[in-house]
Amino acid sequence: QSVLTQPPSVSGAPGQTVTISCTGSSSNIGAGCDVHWYQHLPGAAPKLLIYRDTNRPSGVPDRFSGSKSGTSASLAITGVQAEDEADYYCQSCDSSLSGSLFGGGTKLTVL
Amino acid sequence: ELYLVQSGAEVKKPGESLKISCKDSTYSFPNYWIGWVRQVSGKGLEWMGVIYPGDSDTRYSPSFQGQVTISADKSTRTAYLQWYSLKASDSAMYYCARLWGAGGSPKAALERWGQGTLVTVSS
Numbered sequence: 143q144s145v146l147t148q149p150p151s152v153s154g155a156p157g158q159t160v161t162i163s164c165t166g167s168s169s170n171i172g173a174g175c176d177v178h179w180y181q182h183l184p185g186a187a188p189k190l191l192i193y194r195d196t197n198r199p200s201g202v203p204d205r206f207s208g209s210k211s212g213t214s215a216s217l218a219i220t221g222v223q224a225e226d227e228a229d230y231y232c233q234s235c236d237s238s239l240s241g242s243l244f245g246g247g248t249k250l251t252v253l
Numbered sequence: 254e255l256y257l258v259q260s261g262a263e264v265k266k267p268g269e270s271l272k273i274s275c276k277d278s279t280y281s282f283p284n285y286w287i288g289w290v291r292q293v294s295g296k297g298l299e300w301m302g303v304i305y306p307g308d309s310d311t312r313y314s315p316s317f318q319g320q321v322t323i324s325a326d327k328s329t330r331t332a333y334l335q336w337y338s339l340k341a342s343d344s345a346m347y348y349c350a351r352l353w354g355a356g357g358s359p360k361a362a363l364e365r366w367g368q369g370t371l372v373t374v375s376s
Contacts, residue, residue: 144297178362180298187369188290188298193353193362231298235360240312242360244290247297 145170146232146245153251154222162248164215164232170243172213175235179208179217182229182247191230192217219250227252257287257349257367264373265339272335273370275349282330283307286352286359289323289334293345303352303359304332312359339374346371 147165154160164177171177179192190199192208195215205220215234219226232245260274275287288303302313306325313323322335332349347370350363 175360176362180363182298187348187366188350188363189366190353190362190364193364199364229297233300233362239314240359241303241314242288242300243314244298244300 144246145236145243146234148230148232148245148248150246151249151251153253154219155253156223157221160219160222160250162217162219162230162232162250164217164234164245166213166215166234166236168213169238170213170234170236171210171215173237177208177210177215178233179206180231180233181226182231184228188231222250222252224252226250255368256365257351259347259349259367259370262371262373264375266376267339267341267374269339269374270335270337271339271372272333273347273372275332275334275367277330277332277351280330281355282325283327284355286357286361287325287332288350288352288363289321289332290348290350290363291317291345292348301334301347305359306330306332307356310359339372341374341376344372344374 176194180188182188195210196208283306286303289301291299301317304311304323325332349367351365352361353364
């Protein structure tokens with residue numbers, strides 16, 4: 143079980159808003175570690191969606207947004223589209239590590 | 254545009270050694286952390302470790318410390334991931350990625366990714 147906990151799966155109909163949570167603790171997200179989010183489509187390399195909690199790299203649609211509060215972070219997809227069906231991962235640091243770690247991943251199904 | 258180009262798929266036997274590569278097409282290679290990520294088939298992403306080519310500062314996940322070696326060659330703008338004695342459990346897709354921000358943190362986001370190298374270890 144990962145230190146960063148994500149729901150194994152979420153789903154939503156096209157046009158709906160879907161939220162994916164990433165729950166940590168006082169040694170990682172709650173300690174001020176930045177949270178980053180990735181989209182991983184089958185057969186492709188992962189793609190950075192959100193960096194440092196809330197920032198979108200150039201080229202990422204604005205329907206993707208990130209937030210953080212306390213020991214948790216969330217990725218919201220507003221107006222989900224069929225092409226958004228993929229695995230999503232959060233990443234953060236931890237005070238016990240010199241590096242970083244990923245959450246367990248969440249599979250998004252667009253109904 | 255593919256900024257990081259990884260070496261091709263490998264098929265090895267248990268106990269053999271292997272070194273896979275990740276070449277940066279830009280000249281900013283020394284100034285950015287490069288990380289390695291593992292994905293076992295059907296499983297999630299695993300952060301393995303990172304290296305700063307400028308001074309070879311290297312950080313490993315406890316899960317991979319002592320199991321792999323990460324290195325970099327500034328002259329060829331190439332990062333490496335190496336095993337001295339492969340196990341069947343090392344079979345996975347391995348990605349390299351450049352971290353966000355020149356001279357930044359080893360804990361930064363993984364901004365630019367290579368295409369992945371599939372490693373299969375089987376007798």
